[in-house]
Amino acid sequence: MSNDCITSTTNPADIKPGMASSYLLTLLQDGQRTDNLQDLLELVLERLAALPWMHLEDRGAIMLRGASGNLIQVAQKGFTEARAEFCTQVSLDRCACGQATRNGQIAFRECLGEATVNALPADKADNHYILPLQDRGKVIGDVVVFVPAGHVPDDAEVCVMHDLATILSNVVAHRLAHEIVGAKELELEQAKAEVIQKLGAASEYRDTETGMHVMRMAHFAASIAKTMGVDADARDRLVIAAPMHDVGKIGIPDNILLKPGRLDSDEFNIMRRHAAIGGQLLKGDDELMRTAREIACSHHEKWDGSGYPNGLAGEDIPLFGRICSVADVFDALTSSRPYKQAWPIDKAIDTIVSESGHAFDPAVVGAFQKSLPEILRIRELYRDEIIDPREKLSLPPLHDDGKAVHIPWESSYGIGIDVVDEHHRYLIRLINDLYAAVTERHGAREIGRVLRALEHYTIIHFREEEKMMEKHDYRKLAPHKIQHEKFCSRVNGLWRELQVNPLTLGHEAIFFLRDWLVTHIQKEDIQLHELTAET
Ligand code: C2E
Ligand code: SIN
Ligand code: SIN
Ligand code: FE
Ligand code: FE
Numbered sequence: 001m002s003n004d005c006i007t008s009t010t011n012p013a014d015i016k017p018g019m020a021s022s023y024l025l026t027l028l029q030d031g032q033r034t035d036n037l038q039d040l041l042e043l044v045l046e047r048l049a050a051l052p053w054m055h056l057e058d059r060g061a062i063m064l065r066g067a068s069g070n071l072i073q074v075a076q077k078g079f080t081e082a083r084a085e086f087c088t089q090v091s092l093d094r095c096a097c098g099q100a101t102r103n104g105q106i107a108f109r110e111c112l113g114e115a116t117v118n119a120l121p122a123d124k125a126d127n128h129y130i131l132p133l134q135d136r137g138k139v140i141g142d143v144v145v146f147v148p149a150g151h152v153p154d155d156a157e158v159c160v161m162h163d164l165a166t167i168l169s170n171v172v173a174h175r176l177a178h179e180i181v182g183a184k185e186l187e188l189e190q191a192k193a194e195v196i197q198k199l200g201a202a203s204e205y206r207d208t209e210t211g212m213h214v215m216r217m218a219h220f221a222a223s224i225a226k227t228m229g230v231d232a233d234a235r236d237r238l239v240i241a242a243p244m245h246d247v248g249k250i251g252i253p254d255n256i257l258l259k260p261g262r263l264d265s266d267e268f269n270i271m272r273r274h275a276a277i278g279g280q281l282l283k284g285d286d287e288l289m290r291t292a293r294e295i296a297c298s299h300h301e302k303w304d305g306s307g308y309p310n311g312l313a314g315e316d317i318p319l320f321g322r323i324c325s326v327a328d329v330f331d332a333l334t335s336s337r338p339y340k341q342a343w344p345i346d347k348a349i350d351t352i353v354s355e356s357g358h359a360f361d362p363a364v365v366g367a368f369q370k371s372l373p374e375i376l377r378i379r380e381l382y383r384d385e386i387i388d389p390r391e392k393l394s395l396p397p398l399h400d401d402g403k404a405v406h407i408p409w410e411s412s413y414g415i416g417i418d419v420v421d422e423h424h425r426y427l428i429r430l431i432n433d434l435y436a437a438v439t440e441r442h443g444a445r446e447i448g449r450v451l452r453a454l455e456h457y458t459i460i461h462f463r464e465e466e467k468m469m470e471k472h473d474y475r476k477l478a479p480h481k482i483q484h485e486k487f488c489s490r491v492n493g494l495w496r497e498l499q500v501n502p503l504t505l506g507h508e509a510i511f512f513l514r515d516w517l518v519t520h521i522q523k524e525d526i527q528l529h530e531l532t533a534e535t
Pocket of ligand 3: 035038075179438442502504505
């Protein structure tokens, strides 16, 4: 067989030492097609371990240098749980991999260096190659490939390892560049989203006090959309665009918008213009603006055609309009307005259900009912009133969404203030989402999305917690606030680091966030329990 004939399906037993470089090149081509480093590592290790004249094990890891300078394990195959956890963060100075990484040379080690030997039983300290990964002359990390105990490397093998290091460097550098582009795109989208969100908040401050209505409504809508199978990118647009649904109210005079009683029919005719006005205000051709315009124009249309401004019916009403209509009415009913008291939740749910097929799309109402456990939590996460430390919540259980859970909720995280515990549960859920985004290798965009959600919610949570502390004259308010501020700036820093180190950031962020949050809850927030004893 000649080298030209080697393809990715060639039987490894037919690959002779002289053909190794061509064989590796086919790996490069296949590797470029895999969109994450874990698949790449698995592919490469499996192929190489199958070569009878090489003596590699089907076991190894890819480590990349993180923003902190540490090597972060971003992919691994065949590690025991204990080792995977340990190797996730290795200080460069304490580790053999670090030395290889510094000088850019291939190394062969009898063990994983001092630090690892200390952490692992002696029989686990296997021999391995360390291949530096380089990007335009700069070492960005390394690949660890294990060999059986007692194995002595020969020249042919070391030669293959050199080629392998070059090839993997290319693929990893390519992958890194790709992720940096994804992170940059997300940054641009976020900048646009912020402008839009400020407008949404401005439109609400006039008729309600806190700005929480539009956030609740947007998250109810996203929850319903998720149940209906709408994908994450579209849901992202929904969450950003939905708060704009009532911008048109800025065109409605105060004596109508803020009227404490029922509107007469002339007044209501004027009020109804807010939907069309919103559509006219939201100019712009990008997807986000189009989504915002669509929602503003259609959130008062009704399934049976009796709504406004255009009297559309059924699926002629855009899906997001149908979803936002249910989300908006549910929140309007369960909130107080200048013209009405808040309704009890059950009565509001019954009203939504009874309007299925009349005002609302039956499919949206079905999804609303399925999403209720989450929707009722969102109400607590974005509440209008200052948290009452003694209030007890009874929320329906959330169904398990089958995601990897890295930090399960522990009873020791409970501080005995139900609403705050619910906030903390949600923050831990977001950190778990980040963990899932990293371990399921959804890439920099998804990691950025979760980080952004975490940053947003942390700000809201801290604000609400601080308002509660203020109201109850909590004596350690000032130092507690400083901790919150420090955390916010660190989270904001993670977001910036994502632009530079998209492949390692997720791993570092998880450790930092988990440690900070758990420590803060258990050391600081736990002291808030004293507020429940106050008379
Ligand atoms: P909103 O207060 O945010 O209410 C949004 C939608 O929720 C309403 O759309 C309606 O579909 C539903 N909704 C709110 N409160 C009630 C209620 O007590 N009973 C029922 N069955 N449904 C309710 P709609 O009717 O098109 O109103 C749009 C906006 O017009 C309202 O937004 C509010 O800003 C204003 N508005 C409506 N009715 C009155 C009123 O009687 N007095 C005043 N001052 N404003 C009103
Ligand atoms: C609101 O969202 O505050 C009002 C609802 C509406 O007019 O759609
Ligand atoms: C990987 O691609 O394996 C790393 C996951 C990521 O950070 O995107
Ligand atoms: Fe409206
Ligand atoms: Fe706190």
